[in-house]
Amino acid sequence: MDKVIIVEGKSDKEKLISILKEPVDIICTNGTLGFSKLEELAIEIEDRDVYILVDADEAGAKLRKMLQRELPNAEHLYTHKMYREVAKTPLMYLANILLGARFLVKKECLGS
Template sequence: MNGSMNKVIIVEGKSDKEKLSAILNEPVEIICTNGTLGLDKLEELALAIEDRDVYILVDADEAGHKLRKQLQRELPNAEHLYINKMYREVATTPLMYLAKVLVGAHFNIHKNCLG
């Protein structure tokens, strides 16, 4: 494991991953769950990333809430990042807002994302 990919962000879908990739200005592994994960997959994921800084950023809806609870059980040390409920989905959240959430969690982002 190389030290530069120490941070992991878990998101739901590909569009969430693409949005975060456009904002981040440091190497971060972004893992898509593509909805809910089976228990085996979840345990596999937890073992693979247990010694890294894990962040969870999922949609502010029922499916996102369910996934967050699942991940919380398997990854109790993960840091939870939240979007405002009015945006509902990470993919539709304004870049500037997401950038502020990431800066708040000490991520390096592209300066132009802050407006």
């Protein structure tokens, strides 16, 4: 698997798994990452296509900033502020975000 998506929680991961039509390594930070854990993760995934999709709230912004420092080449994906959480974002909206980032998604998640 060449693609990695970093999310905050297990429910975010499960939602993405239900949309994706290709194998993607989805890593949960569980909201926080210590510096050494973050450094370890950065080394582990530095040669892969990394995407960051975190909640549109204060905690998500803080985590995104940390990840941006350690993973400067990562592509940032954003959910709408109206939904706040990745897990609460409608499937169709998330599917379109992933499609725009060149992921293969299940047709049924794109609506009609």
